Amino acid sequence: MENKKPISLQTLKRLPIYLQYLKALQRDSVKHISSTSIALALGQNDVQVRKDLASVSDRGKPKIGYVLIELISDIESYLGYDNVQNAVIVGAGNLGRALLCYHGFSNYNLDIVAAFDNNDDIIGKMIKNKQIFSINKLKNLCERMKIKIGIITVPDYEAQKVCDLMVESGILAIWNFAPINLNVPKEVIVQNENIGSSLAILSKHLKEKLYK
C-alpha cells in the first residue's frame, strides 16, 4: 500500500505494539485476525485499532479481517522493518552494553553491528559477539558499511561531540539516550529516549491517584 497520508505520532507508536502481538499469533499458527480481536487482546479501543490498521494496510476484509502474514508484512513495510538496518552504538558503558546484549532488536530488523568507546580499558573487548572499537574508527566503519543509524549512550557532556562525529560519518538517524538536546543538520533525524520524561508521567499519574 502506498503511504498516501502521514499517520499521527500516536498511531506510529501503537504499530510496533500491534506487530509484536501479531508475531506472537504467527508463532501460534493463527492465519486470520480482525481489528476487533486485536483491540480486545490489547485492551485498546476497537475503532482506533481499525483506523490505525487501515492507515497502513488496505487488505482488511469486512467480517473476515486480515490475513495475518499480509498484515504483518504491511506494518513492517510501513515502518521500514522489511530491510535489515545496521546500526552502531557509541558509548559501551552500562546502557550501551545492555543494548548490545538485547536480542529483541532482531524483531525490528535492527542489527547493532559494533560499539565504539574512548576508554582504552574496554576497547577491543567483545560483548555478545560484537566488538568494541576505538571511537577513532567510527567514521571509517560507518562509511565502509554505509551505516545510517547511530545510537548515543555516552554521558550528556560528550553527546554533542559524538553526534557531530556521527553526522560527519554519514549517519542520518540518531537514537539518543543522553539527556541533552542535540543540534543536527535538517536532514538528520533525532529520536530522544528520555527516562526523565517517562518517569514524570508515571509520577504525575501516581500523585493524582493517591491524592485525588
Ligand SMILES: NC(=O)c1ccc[n+]([C@@H]2O[C@H](COP(=O)([O-])OP(=O)(O)OC[C@H]3O[C@@H](n4cnc5c(N)ncnc54)[C@H](O)[C@@H]3O)[C@@H](O)[C@H]2O)c1
Ligand atoms: N544506565 C542507564 O540505565 C541509563 C538510562 C537512561 C539513560 N542513560 C543515559 O545514557 C548515557 C550512558 O549512561 P551509562 O549509565 O551507560 O554511562 P556509563 O558511564 O556507564 O557509560 C558511558 C560510556 O561512554 C563512553 N564515552 C564517554 N565519552 C565518549 C566519547 N566521546 N566517545 C566514545 N565513548 C565515550 C565511556 O567510556 C563509557 O564507556 C548517559 O547519558 C545516561 O544519562 C542511561
